[in-house]
Amino acid sequence: MSSRPGGRRHGQSRWRLGLLAAGVVAALGLGACSSDNTGDDGQPTTTNTGSQSPTVQAAPKPAAKIALNPAAGAGDVSPVAPMTVTVTDGTIESLTLTNPTGKQVKGTLSPDRRTWTVGEPLGFGKTYTWAGNALGTNGERQPITGAFTTVTPNGTTGARINTGDGRTYGVAMPIAVTFDSPVADKAAVQRAMTVTTSVPVEGTWAWLDDTRAHWRPRAYWPAGTTVDVDLRLYGVPFGNGVYGQNDLTSKFSIGRNQVVRGNTKTHRLQVFRDGKLTADLPASYGLDSDPGRVTNSGTHVVMSKHESYSMCNEKYDYCDVVVPWAVRISNNGEFVHGYAPSIWAQGKQNVSHGCVNLAPDKAKQYFDSALVGDPVEITGSTNQLDPTDGDFYDWALTWPQWTAKSAL
Template sequence: MTFRHFARRRGAIAVLGVVAALTLGACSSEPTVSASGTEGGGPTSEAPAAKPASLTLTPAAGTEDVAPGKPAKVAVTNGTLTSVTLTNPDGKQVQGQPSADKKSWSTSEDLGYGKTYTWSGQATGEDGKQVPVNGAFTTVDPKRQMAGSLNVGDGQTYGIAMPISLTFPRAVKDKAAVERALSVKTEPETEGSWAWLNGDTSVHWRPKEYFEPGTKVTVDAQLYGVAMGGGTYGRHDVSAKFTIGRSQIVKGNTKEHTMQVVRDGKQVMDFPVSYGLDSDPGRVTHSGVHVVMSKHSTYSMSNPRYNYTDVNVPWAVRISNNGEFIHGLAGSVWAQGKKNISHGCLNLSPANAKKYYDSVLPGDPVEISGSTQQLGSKDGDYSDWTYDWTAWSKLSALSS
């Protein structure tokens, strides 16, 4: 081998050594350093800038004719509320409560009608800067206010057919707005619906089927501040909590001249009865589901059309305000169980009437069958059960 040939060969080996070194460098785990001096060579990320607090007032500052039934609120994003005060025209602070995270504040008492309320306070933003809470709004000064009254009371016990009635002195124009302010809660849960009756002066709630005995019921009408239409607003809220008692159903048949009382599924009374005279539409007892409305140890009966006034009867239980009662009458004992001679009422002997009277709860159903006339919507305030469920549901202002 000549020297020249050997030198070329050594040069080739040297080149291969350089390539190997470059290849090993590509697999190295050592970090690379960019020209800017940062590892990895990527762009530098910056922390987001802290944001100022942003406030939302409800109602907004400058709003007029605010309905006072809903709470006034302040909410903040990108910060927390440091202090909030809402004052009335006399400078009195309205009661309110902040949320646990200090992101909002809400009034906890009703606002008044026709008043201007002023906000004050401040919020602290994420940027550490203060943002003032300020502004004012004015509540509506209504043309008139209207209150509703319930037929049920706190702590009372009612029968399984008891309807809930909310009655107003005048017809309600915006029935949907009023109905949205109403709620009925039951334990156990019970399907039911509201229906507008009596020329839109009352709204009733009844269950689809009779209540289960022992049901706990809470009715709440949040009417204050509700726009009822035509410039009328709700005067105040009303509510009640009551209980449904045992199941007691009267089953009467005008053709058989009988009346049975079924309590919790067992017949506990069976009385002979004289019902209304069948041949006279003005005297016949109506078939259908009546509801006990009230009871009186003595009641004075008058019907000038049939030439009698101030006839006192014992142990009278009103089952409709069309004049139908269950009561005692000694003078018709001879006909009871045999013949219908009354003016629409169910006549019992005074002793039997007393037994029934002592067992009665308002809201007990009285189911009458056999007569030529049917109980209808014009027969009194508690005609709720004369409707089938489909027809009843359609009387809701919120029905689709």
């Protein structure tokens, strides 16, 4: 029969088309449906097929944090202690520090406006008050408030220095600081005293007693050195509740190198300039047979110059003896000066009461060449320069002896 084969072929074609359509539908269903997926907890999961990102909340900005130094309510504050207001997470908008009368203290605001620093010493025994505002990164203002009180001392001590601004001194010149009363805390005071030189110079402070501190180099100063002395003594604790009363500064220069050498045995006084002999003068020194009249051996320092000077020595029954061209070389009464009555002995024997006698014209020659601070090295006598001779016996001490007198 011709109809069966034709009908069978038609049926197969429909079956194959049905299978194909079902496959297409299954494939489309697997690619687009996500609702059948489940997570580890068995709950359906979804897949975001859009292009939007999730929204993240920004953290709140912090408020300004204020730190006072000294802290609010602090007492017994040194008037020269570091004093600051510091702000983190913000800046200083306005700030004043005032004393009890309302006067504003000088201060400096840092470029980033985060730190304000006191710029001048404060007074003793006074209460100072902070007032101002800080602006936080959150845009909110915070008040800056607080007060502190500086120390009330049991007493204050002043100081003096021997070197003058713009002066020129000899190569043995010591820097001498004299205090009005004894210093108990020498280390604290010494830390507040600095010496700066234009060329490297080794030196240190030494305490000669409770009221005197001297600075000297290990060897003579190099010629031409510029020296800056900075004594930040105000507000420094001197010990026992006493504080420094004043600051001191001094800037001076060291001149040419001139060293004078005197020998009591050869009766000569020689002047050396930059190592070269420039004068060799006949002299008479202190009488050797009398310990009270001997010119001391050791390195003296020129302390002052006088065109004329009245000499007195009650022990030896003379006073108001005026001599020309007097150069003081110690505080024990030793000078280099002119004295015509002893010309006969000059260069031959020692007859003076401790001074170095020269003919008046020779004394002027030396006087004109001398600078305060020049060393005068005496040798040959039976007595040695020592602490009993007063200022300046600095060079009579060896370097180890000198450094042992430092408080640091």
